Amino acid sequence: MAIGKLFIGKKVRELRLLHKANQSQFAERLGISTSYLNQIESNQRPVSAAVLLALVDKFQLDMSDLATGEIDRLLSAFSEALTDPLFEGYAPSFQELKLVVQNAPGVAHALIKAHQAYRRVSEQLASIDRELTRGMPETTPYEEVRDFFHFVDNYVHDLDVAAERLASELRQADDRQGGLKRRLETGHGVRISYDLEGDALRTFHAANMMLHLNKYSPLHTQQFQMAIQLAQLEAANAIDEIVGSAGFRSAEAAEVCKIGLQNYYAGALLMPYREFLEAARLHRHDVHLLSLRFNTSLEQVCHRLSTLQRPGQKGIPIFFAKIDRAGNITKRHSATKLQFARFGAACPLWNAHQAFESQGRIIRQLAETPDGGRFLSIALQVNKRSGGYTSHDTTYALALGCEIGDASAFIYADDLVGLSQPRYDQIGVSCRICERVKCPSRAAPPVKRKIGIDHHQRMALPYDIN
Incomplete structure (x- = not known):
């Protein structure tokens, strides 16, 4: 399978800074000119196969250390911004989106920021009376x-x-x-x-x-x-x-x-x-054992697992989220292909919501997203009490997981991934961008699709998605 052009300027620059080298020194070690290295770091040119091999050989890196996870995150945010009804009639292909993100990431970031500003203005206008009485903070x-x-x-x-x-x-x-x-x-x-x-x-x-x-x-x-x-x-x-x-x-x-x-x-x-x-590798990401070993809370452990992205010493790419009872995601990060919705609630079929029904238990799930991505997801409920009987008890759920290819590194997957026919729950990112038209748990139709109404037939959903 051919490998597309790799624009990994940010990672090359991080690697150079990690080794405390200027561009001239780093270019000399790679056997390339300083101007070529400068173009690579600014994403004006992709890395060639020879440079890629030199990075792996001279700095003892696995190929996985050069994975473009930031491209996936930017691509997800960019794609979601373009699903807004504001862009109705414009449906760029995946290749078009990827071309912009890889070759002009600044443009993608700028459009995302512009879309955020548009949403803020729209929300303020929708509640103009309330906003006018207390200003526009x-x-x-x-x-x-x-x-x-x-x-x-x-x-x-x-x-x-x-x-x-x-x-x-x-x-x-x-x-x-x-x-x-x-x-x-x-x-x-x-x-x-x-x-x-x-x-x-x-x-x-x-x-x-x-x-x-x-x-x-x-x-x-x-x-x-x-x-x-x-x-x-x-x-x-x-x-x-x-x-x-x-x-x-x-x-x-x-x-x-x-x-x-x-x-x-x-x-x-x-x-x-x-x-x-x-320790994470030794205990196979058992969050309770890691909590005991480092005398830290479960939330601190889960959050720390999501930060193990040091160049040359990366941990398993995971996603992590903290969710309150209302479904608000108050913390989120994903180093996997699973990206959380930036707006709206999370998929109701995601096991994170079940954690509130199972106090003290780890809830496990094999999940599949509409694009065919498969993941191991674990969730647990956490309670925080700041005092005695009359104090406020805060309850929330923690969710973390990985792509199914890395699931063997987690103790929670031992009796799941080895099944001859494992069952994957069909989940999405959020209803507003999910393409599953037959999901009975759908809260709203996807923003890029039209709906049809049949007054003579009632299915699980009160409308058809065309």
Whole structure:
């Protein structure tokens, strides 16, 4: 099978920076000119077979390390934007979409941003009376930050490496939690007091360098809050630089991103990359065992699994989502071909929704999407309580999984993928873009299809999809 042109400029640049080489040095090692390398990194030219082999040979990479996962994510977002009724009558082929994404990714990103702006304006106009009475506030900083993490593959190299380096220093001196406390006290003069109650998890008073933690929080939560405090003290400059280069449209988005990057650093500090990657492989992605081994919550483990995308040391590509009872996806990332809908609810046939009916159990599912992609999906319900009987109990579901070709690396697939005729549930991304016309669980017709009404016949759906 012939391999199409590979435009992997972003990955080549990441690899060069990982090895601390300038373009001239890197080009010399690959046996090409500096101008050719510059064109590769800017996606003006594809990599040739000879350059691809040199990348694999000289930097000990598997071919899978050069997979263009970011192309799949951008292609999915670009394709979904074009399903809007705004583009009725225009249905580009898959090859057309792929051509734009591979050769002009900036154009695709620009159209996606323009479509987001159009949707915001449309939603504001639809509720103009309400909006006029309280102004027209910017409502999308979280969406903007979500897209930032999505398009960097949910992996922030500089922060990850810095956190791993600090974790190594702390481990040499003490146990992990003791090391965090010692670093705060001796390295920064921060005293720790376990005296908070109620909803507050952490309060830091810079004037007297006192960190107050909730005395009723689980140990893993207290530990995570200490790690966040270290992120603020030790990685502030790196975080500011990353946020500054991201080009956010609003100050609110920049501040939200800082929180996300601090959380990222904290997770990488508690679950150092190489140690966590080895443990994930050893325990075959058993989230409960990983939680116990690193003294972290299940959510922290699942989230960390979704970040294992370091060039040359990648983990299994997975998708990860956090869903509340109303079906809102509050966290999402996918390094697989399964991409979450950017707007609207998730498919009701996805097993993530069943987790709320099965407290304390892992729900497993073999799923197939309309494009023929097959996946292993696991889901579980998680409860968070911040205090006693009268406190608020937050319930949500965690879902993660992988493409079926990687399922053997997960303990949850042992008695599923080996079946002679495994059963795959037919799921979609969301009803608005799903092409399954006979699905009885459909909530709305696809936006690109016309509907027909037969007043003399009633099927599971009240309309036909033409």
